[in-house]
Amino acid sequence: MKNKVYIYRSFERFWHWMxxxxxFFLAATGFEIHGVINFFGYANAxxxxxxxxxxxxILIVFAIFWHFATGEWKQYVPTLEHLRSQIDFYLVGIFRNAPHPTKKSVLSKLNPLQKLVYLALKILVIPTxxxxxxxxxxxxYPQKGGIEGLNIDSINVIALFHTAGAFLLLAFIIVHLYLVTTGTTITSNLKAMITGYEEIETEEGSNEEKSNKTNLKEEVVNE
Ligand code: HEM
Incomplete structure (x- = not known):
């Protein structure tokens, strides 16, 4: 049975869009600093x-607090279960109208591939x-203060890591935007991240079904 389920809470949506x-803005200004685009002017960039x-x-600090305070960090614990079928789905099944291999629920809203990629972003790419x-x-800089141990010679290595991370994030954004459109309908994932609600297949008596009934009752009372 399909039910409208509250899947993304307000802080989560705020954090996602911020x-x-x-x-996006860091990539635009960063690639201007890098010399590939020209928009704000170098000094402004x-x-x-x-x-x-x-x-x-600052956003990262709040997000870390939120993930631990709500227990939502558990969503990112990686698993090999269904990982292969998820990859097969994106490579083959999706073009043959095959059903999604994993079901979204409030307790498990990320598929195994998302868990792995988002965890890598959180613990590797973003910290880098x-x-x-x-x-x-x-x-x-040779002419001014700063951390003494980090002089002009170390900048090459730092720039290499920073630029490589920027390219990885850019690749992620492109793939992410495509995958956003591969939900139940082209816009269902996008709508869910805007409103918090998504139509999800739920089982009779499941947590989603119960909380959905409570939500509906609250809506009726509030009207
Ligand atoms: C907290 C996070 C970040 C900090 C503190 C930071 C800081 C910096 C600084 C200080 C520079 C050098 C500016 C200069 O030459 O004077 C720089 C360059 C750059 N940043 Fe960031 N940045 C951050 C996040 C990002 C993100 C998320 C992206 C891309 C998605 C990005 C992309 C770039 C690029 C492409 C450059 C040019 C690198 C080069 O040509 O060597 N940065 N960043």
């Missing part, structure tokens, strides 16, 4: 990139960007 805007980076770090970005900010 993160999307910030990463550096200034805006630093401001966005600080906002991004933050750490290399901060080192980039505080390395010591």
């Amino acid at each position: 993160q999307a805007i910030l990463i 550096v200034k805006y990139h630093s401001v966005a980076a600080y906002i991004f770090i 960007m933050v750490i290399s970005g901060l080192l980039y900010m505080f390395y010591r």
